[in-house]
Amino acid sequence: MEQLIVNTQNLNFSYNKTKQDIENLELKIPKGSIYGFLGPNGSGKSTTIRLLLGLLKKNSGSVVLFGETFNNKTRLKILNRVGALIENPSLYDHLNAVDNLRIAANYRQNIASNRINEVLEVVKLTDAKNKRIKEYSLGMKQRLGLAISLLSNPELIILDEPTNGLDPKGIIEMRTLIKDLNETYGTTIFISSHLLSEIERTCTHVGIIRNGKMIYQDTVASLKASKGSNIKLDIEVDKPIEALSILRNLKMENISLLDDFLQIEVKNKEEITGIIDVLRAEKINIYQVSIKNNLEELFLSLTEN
Numbered sequence: 001m002e003q004l005i006v007n008t009q010n011l012n013f014s015y016n017k018t019k020q021d022i023e024n025l026e027l028k029i030p031k032g033s034i035y036g037f038l039g040p041n042g043s044g045k046s047t048t049i050r051l052l053l054g055l056l057k058k059n060s061g062s063v064v065l066f067g068e069t070f071n072n073k074t075r076l077k078i079l080n081r082v083g084a085l086i087e088n089p090s091l092y093d094h095l096n097a098v099d100n101l102r103i104a105a106n107y108r109q110n111i112a113s114n115r116i117n118e119v120l121e122v123v124k125l126t127d128a129k130n131k132r133i134k135e136y137s138l139g140m141k142q143r144l145g146l147a148i149s150l151l152s153n154p155e156l157i158i159l160d161e162p163t164n165g166l167d168p169k170g171i172i173e174m175r176t177l178i179k180d181l182n183e184t185y186g187t188t189i190f191i192s193s194h195l196l197s198e199i200e201r202t203c204t205h206v207g208i209i210r211n212g213k214m215i216y217q218d219t220v221a222s223l224k225a226s227k228g229s230n231i232k233l234d235i236e237v238d239k240p241i242e243a244l245s246i247l248r249n250l251k252m253e254n255i256s257l258l259d260d261f262l263q264i265e266v267k268n269k270e271e272i273t274g275i276i277d278v279l280r281a282e283k284i285n286i287y288q289v290s291i292k293n294n295l296e297e298l299f300l301s302l303t304e305n
């Protein structure tokens with residue numbers, strides 16, 4: 001059986017009596033996975049992370065990390081094996097990366113002096129290590145935050161919305177870094193996001209949370225397999241009503257019209273070429289053909305109230 005790095009059982013928490021913010025949560029993060037924790041805003045991702053790190057006190061249930069139950073006695077021992085980046089890292093703006101890392105290292109136990117250069121290398125900030133943080137981009141700050149969380153060589157890294165606010169370049173750099181850490185060092189990574197596309201690209205496992213309840217938990221491959229095999233298309237044409245009747249005359253099913261778009265469901269990609277050929281032969285101008293992301297639809301249907 002696969003080893004679980006994080007395992008919560010019947011975890012319950014509420015900020016106040018008016019509502020249950022986390023309800024019977026069973027979070028299961030396998031060793032060596034990149035686990036994406038996905039849910040809309042306010043679904044309970046940050047609260048769960050705070051419960052895992054002992055920053056909030058649960059009402060009931062248990063939190064087991066590395067096979068050990070989290071409590072006052074085991075807290076420090078467990079947290080020594082965890083690195084976390086939650087919200088924006090707190091950095092000293094007027095100091096450079098090396099000094100920031102030195103200060104952070106002083107708060108931790110037994111960090112070897114060469115570890116600072118090692119983590120800078122891992123997050124690809126060696127060339128910028130002497131620059132002051134006020135000259136850093138948000139992406140560089142996030143990577144330095146990650147470097148700080150790597151100082152103690154953690155077996156588990158927890159990242160709360162690590163790509164929030166980053167530009168496309170910053171997002172790609174962070175994504176690559178996460179995958180490299182997982183592949184090179186076997187680090188288990190827990191990453192929260194409200195973006196399915198982010199999780200789909202980076203993660204091996206996924207847990208979907210809504211209103212504090214886990215509503216789906218499996219591998220990303222299983223989630224993709226459950227989306228169904230039909231392909232949904234939107235085709236924008238100049239004469240939508242004519243195009244609709246041409247295709248209906250061909251006995252095509254699953255066609256409808258929304259504004260100037262034909263919405264069609266086909267069984268395979270070859271059918272798409274066939275449809276385009278028929279429409280072009282009838283002098284229908286095609287402006288765009290887009291394939292809908294079925295996974296996105298599945299996520300929405302899972303998370304909609």
Ligand SMILES: Nc1ncnc2c1ncn2[C@@H]1O[C@H](COP(=O)(O)OP(=O)(O)OP(=O)(O)O)[C@@H](O)[C@H]1O
Pocket residue numbers: 015016021039040041042043044045046047048194
């Ligand atoms: N300090 C707090 N006091 C009271 N309620 C809170 C507090 N922090 C969060 N909540 C509530 O708890 C629920 C879960 O919030 P949480 O921040 O964990 O969600 P989230 O999934 O991380 O959302 P986001 O993506 O917006 O960060 C929400 O209903 C939120 O309003």
